[in-house]
Amino acid sequence: MSSAALPASHPLVDGRTAAAPLVAALRRQKPSHRPVWFMRQAGRSLPEYMEARAGTSMLEACLTPGLASEITLQPVRRYGVDAAIFFSDIVVPMRIAGVPVDIQPGVGPVFARPIRSMADIEALPDLGVTGDRGSFDTGLDAVREAVKLTVEELETTPLIGFAGAPFTLAAYMVDGRPSRDHLGARELMHTAPDVWEALVRWTSKAAGLFLRAQVLAGASAVQLFDSWAGSLSEADYETHCAGGSRAALTAVADLDVPRIHFAANAGHLLDALGAAGATALGVDYRMPLDAAARVTGGAFALQGNIDPAMLSAPVATLMRHVQDVLDRGSEAPGHVVNLGHGMPPHADPEVVKRIVDLVHERG
Numbered sequence: 001m002s003s004a005a006l007p008a009s010h011p012l013v014d015g016r017t018a019a020a021p022l023v024a025a026l027r028r029q030k031p032s033h034r035p036v037w038f039m040r041q042a043g044r045s046l047p048e049y050m051e052a053r054a055g056t057s058m059l060e061a062c063l064t065p066g067l068a069s070e071i072t073l074q075p076v077r078r079y080g081v082d083a084a085i086f087f088s089d090i091v092v093p094m095r096i097a098g099v100p101v102d103i104q105p106g107v108g109p110v111f112a113r114p115i116r117s118m119a120d121i122e123a124l125p126d127l128g129v130t131g132d133r134g135s136f137d138t139g140l141d142a143v144r145e146a147v148k149l150t151v152e153e154l155e156t157t158p159l160i161g162f163a164g165a166p167f168t169l170a171a172y173m174v175d176g177r178p179s180r181d182h183l184g185a186r187e188l189m190h191t192a193p194d195v196w197e198a199l200v201r202w203t204s205k206a207a208g209l210f211l212r213a214q215v216l217a218g219a220s221a222v223q224l225f226d227s228w229a230g231s232l233s234e235a236d237y238e239t240h241c242a243g244g245s246r247a248a249l250t251a252v253a254d255l256d257v258p259r260i261h262f263a264a265n266a267g268h269l270l271d272a273l274g275a276a277g278a279t280a281l282g283v284d285y286r287m288p289l290d291a292a293a294r295v296t297g298g299a300f301a302l303q304g305n306i307d308p309a310m311l312s313a314p315v316a317t318l319m320r321h322v323q324d325v326l327d328r329g330s331e332a333p334g335h336v337v338n339l340g341h342g343m344p345p346h347a348d349p350e351v352v353k354r355i356v357d358l359v360h361e362r363g
Ligand code: CP3
Pocket: 038, 039, 040, 041, 042, 043, 044, 058, 085, 086, 087, 088, 089, 090, 091, 103, 104, 105, 106, 107, 108, 109, 162, 168, 178, 225, 227, 342
C-alpha cells in the first residue's frame, strides 16, 4: 500500500514521525526504544488540565482548536511519552453532526433522543460523502484545525487520532447513556436486526469520516475504541459488529497509517478484532501479552497492558508489574506499552512519570 494519498506535508511523509518508536513498533519494525503512551493520559489526573478546562464544558473544549491542542500536548510535555492522543471524545462526531448529546461530568455521554426504531435512524442527520463540503464535513474543520496546531508543536512525536467503534457508539445511542451490560444495544441487534444494521452503518460512516479528517490533517496512527465489544459473544460480534468496525478502519486503509483496534475484556475477540482491518491490537490488563501474541500468531503488533489499579500499588509492586509487561510484550512482533484501559482520574502524575522513565530505561 502506498502513502500517496497523504499530503506531502504530512509528518509520516515529510519524515518527522516516519522513524518514531511508536510508528516503528506498530509497523512491527525495530524501534530505537520501547514506546509508551497512556489511554486518557490527558485529563483529570493532570492539574494543568483542570486549569485549562475550568469553565468550559467537555464537548465545547473538544471543539475549540487551541484548547483541544493545548490539552493534547500537556501529557507529552510532562511525561515525555512517545505519542500524543488527540484530545476529543468518541461522541464528538455525533455532536458535529447535530445529534443532541452531552457529556455529563461523572456520568459520560448522554443522548437526548435514544435510538429505538427505523424512524429514529431516518431522522439522524445526513453525513454527506467523503470530499464534499456538507455541514458535517464543514463541522470537522474544528477537528482538522486542532490536529494541525498539535502536529506543528509535536515535531517528531506522533499524534494518534481515534474514533469510537460502531458498537460502542451504538451502545450509547440506543441506551441513551452509559450502561453496565449494553443490554439495549444487544437487544436491538436481535429484535430488529434491520434497525441495528442501519444504525451501525450510520455510526461507522461517522467514525470513518472522523478518523480520515484526523489522519489527513496530520495524525500518524489511529485507534478504534471498541471499548464495550467485550460484552458480546464472538458470534454476535462477527455477525452484527465486525462489519461496522471494518468499514470505519477501511476509511483510512488507503492512507497507510497504523491502525490499532482496542476492546476491553475481549480476549475472546482478539482474532475478530484483528480481522476487522487492524494492524495492531490493544490488549486490556486481563490477558497477558505473551498469551495474546500466541493467540494472534505474531500477525499483529500489540499494545498494553499495565493494570490501571497497579498505579495505586506500592512503587516496588508497580515496577515489578511493569517489568513483567515489558518481558511478556517482547514476545509480540511489536510492542507499545500502555495501560490495559484508561488512566484513573486519581492517578498520581509522579507515578506515571516513573513508569515512562522505567520503560525508556529498560525497554
Ligand atoms: O487522553 C485520551 O485518551 C484522549 C482523549 C479521550 C477522551 N475520551 C477524553 C475524555 C479519548 C480517547 C476518549 C474516548 C472515549 N470516550 C471512550 C473510549 C475509551 C474508553 O474509555 O474505553 C469512551 C467510552 C468515551 C465516552 C466517555 N467520555 C466517558 C465514559 C467519559 C467519562 C465521564 C466521566 O466524567 O467520568 C467521557 C468524558 C471524557 N472524555 C473525559 C475525558 C478527558 C472526562 C471529562 C471531564 O473530566 O470533564
